[in-house]
Amino acid sequence: MTGMVNSFLKPKTGSWSNALFILPYLIFFIGMLVYPLILGIELSFYKLDLFGPGRFVGFKNYVRLFSDKIFIQSVMNTLYFVVLTVPAIVLISLFIAIALNQESKTSGLLRGIFFSSSVLSVTIVTLIWRIVFIPNDGLLANLFVGLGWEPIGFLSRPEWALVAVAITTIWWCIGLPMMLFLAALQQVPKEVYEAAALDNTSKFRTFLYITVPSIMRTIILTVIIEIILQFQLFGQAQLMTNGGPNGTSRPIVMFIYDAAYKRWDIGYAAAASQVLFAMILVAAMAQYFFSSRKGHG
Amino acid sequence: MSDLQKTFNAEAGKNNRMLIISAIFLAIIMLLPFMWVIGLSFKANQELMMGTNSVFHPPYTIKNYLSILAASSVFGWVVNSLIVSIGITVGVLILSSLAGYAFARLEFPFRSVLFIIVLMGLAVPEQAVIIARHQIFSGFKMHNTYTALIVPSLAAPFGVFLMTQFFKAIPKEIDEAALLDNASRFKIFWKILLPLTFPAQATLGIFTFLAGWNDYWWPLISATKKGMKTLTIGLASSQANFAQSEGLGFLTAQAIFAAAPILIVYIIFQKYIVTAVSGAAVK
Numbered sequence: 001m002t003g004m005v006n007s008f009l010k011p012k013t014g015s016w017s018n019a020l021f022i023l024p025y026l027i028f029f030i031g032m033l034v035y036p037l038i039l040g041i042e043l044s045f046y047k048l049d050l051f052g053p054g055r056f057v058g059f060k061n062y063v064r065l066f067s068d069k070i071f072i073q074s075v076m077n078t079l080y081f082v083v084l085t086v087p088a089i090v091l092i093s094l095f096i097a098i099a100l101n102q103e104s105k106t107s108g109l110l111r112g113i114f115f116s117s118s119v120l121s122v123t124i125v126t127l128i129w130r131i132v133f134i135p136n137d138g139l140l141a142n143l144f145v146g147l148g149w150e151p152i153g154f155l156s157r158p159e160w161a162l163v164a165v166a167i168t169t170i171w172w173c174i175g176l177p178m179m180l181f182l183a184a185l186q187q188v189p190k191e192v193y194e195a196a197a198l199d200n201t202s203k204f205r206t207f208l209y210i211t212v213p214s215i216m217r218t219i220i221l222t223v224i225i226e227i228i229l230q231f232q233l234f235g236q237a238q239l240m241t242n243g244g245p246n247g248t249s250r251p252i253v254m255f256i257y258d259a260a261y262k263r264w265d266i267g268y269a270a271a272a273s274q275v276l277f278a279m280i281l282v283a284a285m286a287q288y289f290f291s292s293r294k295g296h297g
Numbered sequence: 298m299s300d301l302q303k304t305f306n307a308e309a310g311k312n313n314r315m316l317i318i319s320a321i322f323l324a325i326i327m328l329l330p331f332m333w334v335i336g337l338s339f340k341a342n343q344e345l346m347m348g349t350n351s352v353f354h355p356p357y358t359i360k361n362y363l364s365i366l367a368a369s370s371v372f373g374w375v376v377n378s379l380i381v382s383i384g385i386t387v388g389v390l391i392l393s394s395l396a397g398y399a400f401a402r403l404e405f406p407f408r409s410v411l412f413i414i415v416l417m418g419l420a421v422p423e424q425a426v427i428i429a430r431h432q433i434f435s436g437f438k439m440h441n442t443y444t445a446l447i448v449p450s451l452a453a454p455f456g457v458f459l460m461t462q463f464f465k466a467i468p469k470e471i472d473e474a475a476l477l478d479n480a481s482r483f484k485i486f487w488k489i490l491l492p493l494t495f496p497a498q499a500t501l502g503i504f505t506f507l508a509g510w511n512d513y514w515w516p517l518i519s520a521t522k523k524g525m526k527t528l529t530i531g532l533a534s535s536q537a538n539f540a541q542s543e544g545l546g547f548l549t550a551q552a553i554f555a556a557a558p559i560l561i562v563y564i565i566f567q568k569y570i571v572t573a574v575s576g577a578a579v580k
Contacts, residue, residue, distance in 0.1 A: 016406065018482065021399035025392040025457060026411075032452035033418050036429035043429060096323065099316035106317060112567055113324045119563045119570075120556055121511035121529040127536055127552045131337065131545070132330045137349040139333040171327065179571070203312050232422060235513045239533060253424055253514075260428055261518055270428050277425035284420040 043270035050264045061271035071272060073247050074255040077162060081233055081251060084166035086226045093174050097181030118175030122235035129168040130240055161241045161249040169236055177222045184218035217290065224287040228280055252276050334549045342544030361550035371554060373524065374531035381527055382509035384447040389456045389505045390498055397460025398486050418454040423514065431518055441522045450509055456501050463497040464490065499569055510559060528555055
C-alpha cells in the first residue's frame with residue numbers, strides 16, 4: 001500500500017515538472033545571453049544608428065572592417081598588449097607561487113598582498129597608476145630624477161603608452177595566476193621532491209625536471225586563460241590614455257566601444273565584436289581541449 | 298646519513314629564505330603605488346602643486362578626506378554599487394542553486410543537451426552580447442534603472458556550472474533516504490541539500506559580488522544619469538579632468554576612499570576568498 005502511494009507521489013524519472021528548477025535560470029540565460037548573441041550577429045549585417053530601423057547591408061560591415069586602418073591598428077595593438085602582458089604575468093606569478101609554496105605566516109601574508117590588487121576595480125587601479133605615471137611629479141618621475149635620469153611622460157609617448165598600460169595590468173592581474181599555480185604546486189606529491197633530494201639533484205634541476213613537468217598542464221591553461229583575459233583589454237586603456245596618442249594604445253574592445261557609443265555606428269561595432277568573439281573562441285577551444293585532456297600532469 | 302640530511306636541510310632552508318626574501322622585495326614594489334597614493338592623500342592640494350616631494354615630510358592633513366565627506370557624490374555611488382552587487386549576488390545564488398540541483402540530481406527531457414548549451418555559454422565573452430543587450434534595454438526604455446544593472450549578470454553560466462559540480466559531489470544516499478520518507482523534491486533541495494552547499498555558496502557569492510562591484514563596461518553605457526552611477530563608473534567620470542581642477546590631494550583621497558570598502562571586505566574575508574580562488578582553481 002505504502003509502496004503504491006510512494007510510487008505515485010514520487011516524481012517519475014524524466015518528468016517535465018523537474019525542469020521547473022532550471023526554468024528561472026533558463027529565462028535569464030535565453031533572454032540575456034542566447035538572444036543577445038543571435039541579435040548581435042544579426043546587427044552585424046545591418047547599417048544601424050541611433051535612429052530608424054536600419055538597413056540590411058550583408059557582409060559590408062565585415063569588408064569595411066578589414067580595410068579599416070584604425071581597426072587593423074587596434075588588432076595589432078591588442079596582440080602587442082597580449083605579448084607584453086601574458087608572459088610577464090605568467091612568469092612573475094609562477095615565481096611568486098614557487099617562493100610562497102610553504103606554510104608560514106610570512107608566506108600567507110605575502111599571498112594576501114599579491115592578491116590584494118586583484119579585488120580593486122579598473123577605475124581605482126588606473127587612478128592609482130595615473131598618479132604614479134604623472135610626467136613630472138609622479139612616483140616614477142621622482143624615482144627617475146633620483147637616479148639622475150630624464151623623467152618620461154609615459155602615457156603621452158606613442159612608444160610608451162601601451163607599455164604603461166601593460167605595467168598597470170601586470171600589477172593588477174598577478175593574483176589569480178599565482179593562486180592557480182599555488183593550487184597546482186600543492187598537488188605535487190612531496191615524495192617526488194624527497195627522492196630528488198636524496199639523489200642530490202640541484203634546486204634548479206629539480207625545478208626544471210620535476211616541478212615544471214608536474215604543473216605543465218596548469219601552466220598551459222593559465223597562459224590560455226590570460227590570453228583570453230588580456231585580449232579583452234578595455235578599461236585600463238580607455239581610462240589611462242583614451243587609446244592615444246594617435247591610437248597607439250587603442251585595443252579592439254575600445255574600437256568597438258568607440259564605434260558603438262561615440263559614433264553610434266551600431267552595426268559596424270557589432271561586426272567588430274563578432275570578429276573579436278571568433279578570436280576568443282579559438283583560444284577558448286584550445287582551453288577546452290587542454291582541460292579535457294586530464295591525467296597528463 | 299643524518300649529517301647529509303642536515304646539510305641538505307640547511308641548503309633547502311637557505312634556498313627557501315632566498316626565495317622568501319625576493320618575494321618580500323617584490324611585495325614591497327607591489328605596495329609602493331599604494332603607499333605613494335596614501336601618502337599624497339594626506340597632503341594639502343596647494344602644497345602638492347609645488348611638487349610631490351613634500352610627501353616625505355610633514356605637515357600632513359586629513360582635509361582631503363573631510364572634503365569628500367562634505368561634498369560628494371561618492372556616497373550615492375557606494376549605495377548604488379551595494380544595491381546592484383547584492384542584487385546580482387542574491388539572484389545568481391538562487392538561480393544557480395536551483396539549476397545546479399536539477400542538473401545534478403533530476404531527470405527531465407533534454408537535460409544533457411541543455412547542460413552542454415549552458416556550458417557553451419561560458420565561452421561567450423561580454424563583448425559578443427553587450428551591444429545587443431544595450432539595444433534590448435533601449436527598446437524597453439529600461440536604461441538607468443537598477444533592473445538594467447542587475448539582470449544581465451544573472452545570465453552568467455559560471456554559477457550554474459559550479460553548483461552542479463557541488464551537488465554532484467554530495468552522496469546520493471542522502472536524498473534517496475529522504476525520498477523514502479516521502480519528502481518532496483523541493484523539500485529535499487531546500488531542507489537537506491542546500492545547507493550542505495554552504496561552502497560553494499560562499500565561493501560563488503564572493504566571486505559574484507566582486508565581479509558585480511567592479512563591473513565597468515555595462516554600467517558605463519547603461520547608467521548614464523548621474524544618480525544611477527555605480528562607484529566604479531562614478532569615479533571614472535570624476536577623474537575626467539585629471540589632476541587639474543580638483544587637486545592631487547583630493548584625487549588621491551578619493552582613490553583611497555573608493556578602494557577602502559572592497560579592501561576591508563577583502564581583509565575580513567581573505568581566508569574565504571583565498572580558499573575560494575584556489576578551490577575553483579582545482580576544479
